[in-house]
Amino acid sequence: MLAVTAADHRSTGPVAVLANPTAGQGRHRELLPRLLARLADAGRPVRLLTAGTPGEAEAACHAAVAAGVGALVAVGGDGTVHRALQAVAGTTVPFGPVPAGTGNDFAADTGFPTDPLAAAGVIAEALRTGRDHPVDLARMTGAAGGGHRWYGAVLAAGFDAVVNERANRMRWPRGRLRYDLAILAELARLRPRRYTLRLDGVAHTLEAVLVAVGNGASYGGGMRICPDADLTDGLLDVVVGGRFDRRTLLRVKPRIHTGTHLTHPLVRRYRARTVELVAEGITTYADGERALPLPVRISAVPGAVRLLR
Structure with a gap:
């Protein structure tokens, strides 16, 4: 039986999703089922992380990465992205921000569409084709x-x-x-x-x-x-x-x-x-x-x- 490498798992592993339902004063909350469905178009299992506080959200992201997820997606604003980055930074786990907050500066500066569904579509296509590219963090x-x-x-x-x-x-x-x-x-x-x-x-x-x-x-x-x-x-x-x-x-x-x-x-x-x-x-x-x-x-x-x- 062949061993599964990290690269193999990234191409087949589940997609963990951190979503902040209060981001942007909750104006995109009703979109979440459609966003999850759009991400599932990549042909991967999609797992919604549960958290009640920012600290719990960050811990959930760390646990998901440690468990070997194939990708991490943050649905929310810059605060949600910030929590997720603590877990994926310096790892091989690819990351996608879906801009759904009041401030979406990281997603905008890295070229993601401002429309959440369009951004989820970009991420799903990248997952489907195995495409990602590196950017710097501080x-x-x-x-x-x-x-x-x-x-x-x-x-x-x-x-x-x-x-x-x-x-x-x-x-x-x-x-x-x-x-x-x-x-x-x-x-x-x-x-x-x-x-x-x-x-x-x-x-x-x-x-x-x-x-x-x-x-x-x-x-x-x-x-x-x-x-x-x-x-x-x-x-x-x-x-x-x-x-x-x-x-x-x-x-x-x-x-x-x-x-x-x-x-x-x-x-x-x-x-x-x-x-x-x-x-x-x-x-x-x-x-x-x-x-x-x-x-x-x-x-x-x-x-x-x-x-x-």
Whole structure:
């Protein structure tokens, strides 16, 4: 009897699906049966993972990969993708994102259709033909054994991270209004912070309001904070917005949607394979998810995930 290799199992093994029914305020929830049926067109068994919390979702993905699934698919937004990436990063298990959230930056930046059913069709075709291709991920490591996280899109470590942290601490109100109130509160106390950046070992000390480290170009549902980032070049794009006052920040923020903020005289852009980022009082957000407190070390990892496209 012939042994089944990892490559053989990838071509025949079941497809595990992580789905977030609350993604995008639940507007795609009724699509899930059709999405599962579309994925089944690949001729593989499709297994829906069960989880009640983000932590359980991540654990379910790790368990599925450890059990030898042939592929992992995430149906949801960037948060759902982020959870799934923790399990497939650095493995041979191919991955497909179905964009069904409020922010779908990783799926968009890697060329998947914005329509969930169309994206599921692309993934099913890739499964059927055995096609996948590698793209980079970023791997962040905390200080003094503080763990590590993978991310696919952008790490926020400035004003946007501070706003997210405040919004997550607020019990009221719910929804977008809570985030808007957090923005107003942080604008009222806006001040540049002192950062130390070590880019491939070269230190830069600066004061800044915005700091983003991009594997991909976008965060926050299409804001092109690192517009020149390339997910296949083995490099991280670092964008720094310097000593903005409130008025300047409010003028520059809309330009981030189109990526034209890089021409502002207070904005700097760097590229590096490794980035060490140090500042006080900042908890980072990666792919929109709460990640590690500074200081962190971030490395670009070429070909860390194989996409079903």
